Amino acid sequence: MFRVNEDYLKLPGSYLFSTIAKKVSAFSTENPDRKIIRLGIGDVTQPLCPAVIKALHSAVDEMADASTFKGYAPDLGYDFLRNTIAQEDYKSRGCDIAADEIFVSDGAKSDSGNIQEIFSKDTRIAVCDPVYPVYVDTNVMAGRTGTYDSTTGLWSNVIYMPCTAENGFSPEFPKEVPDLIYLCYPNNPTGASITKDELQKWVDYANKNGSVIVYDAAYEAYISEENVPHSIYECEGARTCAIEIRSFSKNAGFTGTRLGFTVIPKDIKTADGVTLHQLWARRHGTKFNGAPYIVQKAGEAVYSAEGKAETKSQIAYYMNNAKYIYDGLKAAGYSVYGGVNAPYIWLKTPNNMTSWEFFDFLLDKANVVGTPGSGFGPSGEGYFRLTAFGSYENTVEAIDRIKAI
Amino acid sequence: MFRVNEDYLKLPGSYLFSTIAKKVSAFSTENPDRKIIRLGIGDVTQPLCPAVIKALHSAVDEMADASTFKGYAPDLGYDFLRNTIAQEDYKSRGCDIAADEIFVSDGAKSDSGNIQEIFSKDTRIAVCDPVYPVYVDTNVMAGRTGTYDSTTGLWSNVIYMPCTAENGFSPEFPKEVPDLIYLCYPNNPTGASITKDELQKWVDYANKNGSVIVYDAAYEAYISEENVPHSIYECEGARTCAIEIRSFSKNAGFTGTRLGFTVIPKDIKTADGVTLHQLWARRHGTKFNGAPYIVQKAGEAVYSAEGKAETKSQIAYYMNNAKYIYDGLKAAGYSVYGGVNAPYIWLKTPNNMTSWEFFDFLLDKANVVGTPGSGFGPSGEGYFRLTAFGSYENTVEAIDRIKAI
Numbered sequence: 001m002f003r004v005n006e007d008y009l010k011l012p013g014s015y016l017f018s019t020i021a022k023k024v025s026a027f028s029t030e031n032p033d034r035k036i037i038r039l040g041i042g043d044v045t046q047p048l049c050p051a052v053i054k055a056l057h058s059a060v061d062e063m064a065d066a067s068t069f070k071g072y073a074p075d076l077g078y079d080f081l082r083n084t085i086a087q088e089d090y091k092s093r094g095c096d097i098a099a100d101e102i103f104v105s106d107g108a109k110s111d112s113g114n115i116q117e118i119f120s121k122d123t124r125i126a127v128c129d130p131v132y133p134v135y136v137d138t139n140v141m142a143g144r145t146g147t148y149d150s151t152t153g154l155w156s157n158v159i160y161m162p163c164t165a166e167n168g169f170s171p172e173f174p175k176e177v178p179d180l181i182y183l184c185y186p187n188n189p190t191g192a193s194i195t196k197d198e199l200q201k202w203v204d205y206a207n208k209n210g211s212v213i214v215y216d217a218a219y220e221a222y223i224s225e226e227n228v229p230h231s232i233y234e235c236e237g238a239r240t241c242a243i244e245i246r247s248f249s250k251n252a253g254f255t256g257t258r259l260g261f262t263v264i265p266k267d268i269k270t271a272d273g274v275t276l277h278q279l280w281a282r283r284h285g286t287k288f289n290g291a292p293y294i295v296q297k298a299g300e301a302v303y304s305a306e307g308k309a310e311t312k313s314q315i316a317y318y319m320n321n322a323k324y325i326y327d328g329l330k331a332a333g334y335s336v337y338g339g340v341n342a343p344y345i346w347l348k349t350p351n352n353m354t355s356w357e358f359f360d361f362l363l364d365k366a367n368v369v370g371t372p373g374s375g376f377g378p379s380g381e382g383y384f385r386l387t388a389f390g391s392y393e394n395t396v397e398a399i400d401r402i403k404a405i
Numbered sequence: 406m407f408r409v410n411e412d413y414l415k416l417p418g419s420y421l422f423s424t425i426a427k428k429v430s431a432f433s434t435e436n437p438d439r440k441i442i443r444l445g446i447g448d449v450t451q452p453l454c455p456a457v458i459k460a461l462h463s464a465v466d467e468m469a470d471a472s473t474f475k476g477y478a479p480d481l482g483y484d485f486l487r488n489t490i491a492q493e494d495y496k497s498r499g500c501d502i503a504a505d506e507i508f509v510s511d512g513a514k515s516d517s518g519n520i521q522e523i524f525s526k527d528t529r530i531a532v533c534d535p536v537y538p539v540y541v542d543t544n545v546m547a548g549r550t551g552t553y554d555s556t557t558g559l560w561s562n563v564i565y566m567p568c569t570a571e572n573g574f575s576p577e578f579p580k581e582v583p584d585l586i587y588l589c590y591p592n593n594p595t596g597a598s599i600t601k602d603e604l605q606k607w608v609d610y611a612n613k614n615g616s617v618i619v620y621d622a623a624y625e626a627y628i629s630e631e632n633v634p635h636s637i638y639e640c641e642g643a644r645t646c647a648i649e650i651r652s653f654s655k656n657a658g659f660t661g662t663r664l665g666f667t668v669i670p671k672d673i674k675t676a677d678g679v680t681l682h683q684l685w686a687r688r689h690g691t692k693f694n695g696a697p698y699i700v701q702k703a704g705e706a707v708y709s710a711e712g713k714a715e716t717k718s719q720i721a722y723y724m725n726n727a728k729y730i731y732d733g734l735k736a737a738g739y740s741v742y743g744g745v746n747a748p749y750i751w752l753k754t755p756n757n758m759t760s761w762e763f764f765d766f767l768l769d770k771a772n773v774v775g776t777p778g779s780g781f782g783p784s785g786e787g788y789f790r791l792t793a794f795g796s797y798e799n800t801v802e803a804i805d806r807i808k809a810i
Binding site for chain 2: 001002003004005006008009011018041043044045046047048050053056057060061063064065066069070071072073075106107109110113114117118119120121122123133134137138141143179180209210211212253255256257258270271274276279282283285286287288289290291292293294295391
């Protein structure tokens with residue numbers, strides 16, 4: 001008789017955003033006349049920019065002709081894209097990353113979920129709390145997290161690094177040394193950023209202890225301040241300890257187009273000389289068949305002169321929303337964080353409401369959907385996330401409604 | 406100090422097609438004047454059909470306008486595609502499969518590689534020998550296969566079902582009952598097909614023993630004979646024991662466009678009532694963010710009247726190649742199999758050459774690239790696979806060259 005992966009059954013409830021979707025759907029059915037504004041899931045609303053649209057049409061035309069048709073892509077990505085990324089995202093910032101250290105994928109969610117596979121089953125992971133649920137959930141599914149305490153909301157075999165207003169949403173080094181450290185900057189969900197000096201300390205810590213950092217930089221395009229690193233490879237020594245995950249979702253609106261990449265320098269290796277690079281290459285070659293050609297061409301166009309200008313103005317549009325949310329909530333008396341180097345605004349719920357109480361309150365009173373902070377981990381309790389990815393009009397209306405209640 | 410997944414290190418050598426690519430690249434560098442014809446990897450060469458191209462352009466235009474732009478797709482696929490698949494691939498054949506039992510993905514390789522994740526670590530798997538390497542390799546990476554014997558080419562914890570000319574490439578029921586049985590029909594690599602009556606026996610066997618069948622039907626569009634089932638759900642009782650994996654790669658030329666789906670009926674459940682459907686939904690929701698909207702629209706177009714007619718003629722084109730290969734090699738004295746309900750021709754190597762000897766021989770003498778049968782498992786030794794996916798001109802030239810040596 002077949003048996004299932006029992007570790008899957010340990011996961012409490014369903015995936016955060018599925019739960020939200022169900023709640024909103026139920027509310028919407030009961031209140032068909034209310035106009036709901038969604039500032040919950042971090043999904044973009046602005047269309048793909050003209051340079052990307054042009055590249056897509058052109059690539060589609062190539063697929064229509066046998067002489068230019070493309071079958072299976074190279075497992076690890078087309079050279080035209082890997083070379084462009086290496087130049088534009090790394091070499092131009094003084095980061096020593098080669099094209100063949102870049103693995104093109106269908107997005108940062110897949111990569112951040114799958115990366116744990118190349119580590120041993122007994123790997124001790126450390127995560128910020130609150131945290132993007134995918135890091136923890138995928139380790140649960142792999143049987144790496146021990147047991148779940150439904151009272152505390154904590155897993156017995158996970159090292160948590162609380163990030164709250166008290167420590168400025170900046171985690172301290174854990175007391176117990178982890179094997180694998182997930183860091184996300186600019187941060188989802190808190191919107192916090194990290195300075196280069198602070199990040200250098202994490203790199204030094206990892207190198208000293210033989211830990212690996214999985215650095216999720218999906219939101220780097222939203223950095224507006226100086227001295228906030230766009231890549232962990234701006235820090236010295238990161239080539240021996242850091243994996244970086246990037247996405248086209250938020251900098252170019254690819255949430256529904258699907259493209260991302262992971263960087264694994266060849267210098268991260270075990271005492272026996274096994275490189276994480278070779279293991280990830282093997283995983284890609286065995287379980288993945290490349291991102292679509294047309295989508296990789298679209299990704300390349302993001303780096304063209306037009307693509308850069310157009311995506312920059314799209315990011316400015318969202319960051320203008322962020323500012324409106326931040327300023328509006330602040331004026332209304334909320335304690336507000338983030339929103340300067342990130343498209344996320346993190347706020348303290350008023351009147352000691354729990355995160356889900358505030359979710360229901362906001363949905364009911366303002367018909368605005370946000371994300372409960374507790375959905376990202378126990379230290380997120382009492383906080384709430386709003387995103388800047390709505391349209392400007394909806395963002396203004398949402399904040400005005402919140403201010404009115 | 407971080408530790409890696411040691412199971413990855415058990416994999417002997419690199420992925421079959423990567424090895425072939427390296428050999429061909431080396432030969433090509435040494436012999437720049439030779440025109441190499443590739444009938445090795447199963448990659449298509451004909452362009453996407455006009456109906457698909459039209460749908461792609463139209464979907465790209467939608468992505469250019471905020472009012473029609475699509476962000477994150479539903480995790481499990483857009484309803485427009487799931488409904489179409491349920492109707493066209495299943496209901497129209499009398500198969501009882503609902504739209505919400507269809508999980509849209511980026512392709513059959515990912516799905517057939519990832520499906521093992523929802524089963525327990527101690528799951529006993531059975532595979533045909535020879536077999537598509539992904540089934541075994543992904544179980545190796547999950548630590549399920551025991552130790553590798555480099556002399557026999559067998560894993561200690563895998564149940565092999567030899568398929569050779571002696572048994573008509575039709576496996577017998579294994580002596581030891583497996584938990585999970587991988588079947589692929591029409592078969593890659595042997596090109597063999599299965600009748601409905603024979604497949605019914607496997608369904609009955611699985612139901613009797615509490616086994617699950619992973620049925621890879623990626624090549625169903627190539628079936629030309631009556632009484633060869635297009636889906637395992639044509640068999641009675643398959644809803645309680647069978648997962649089916651499908652692909653748009655070979656029926657519509659999507660190898661570089663990436664789209665597939667997996668069907669998991671809700672009736673496959675453990676004694677405790679846990680369904681494989683819920684586990685796979687959880688996996689999709691946690692580790693995957695949907696196939697691109699534009700690609701799902703392209704997939705929908707495959708089922709339009711134009712799409713059906715155009716892809717049918719594309720399949721006829723490849724099957725004409727298959728016939729040319731089959732007839733030509735037969736006339737040249739080779740023992741040849743497959744090619745009638747499948748785009749693969751499986752042949753016995755001449756003069757007791759090993760599969761790799763014949764690979765080198767063919768590359769050197771005819772500058773034709775095929776796939777060594779032994780790359781698919783020990784029972785593939787002494788066999789060789791050619792695919793019908795080349796252009797007609799190249800196929801004719803390749804066969805004429807082979808006949809000449």
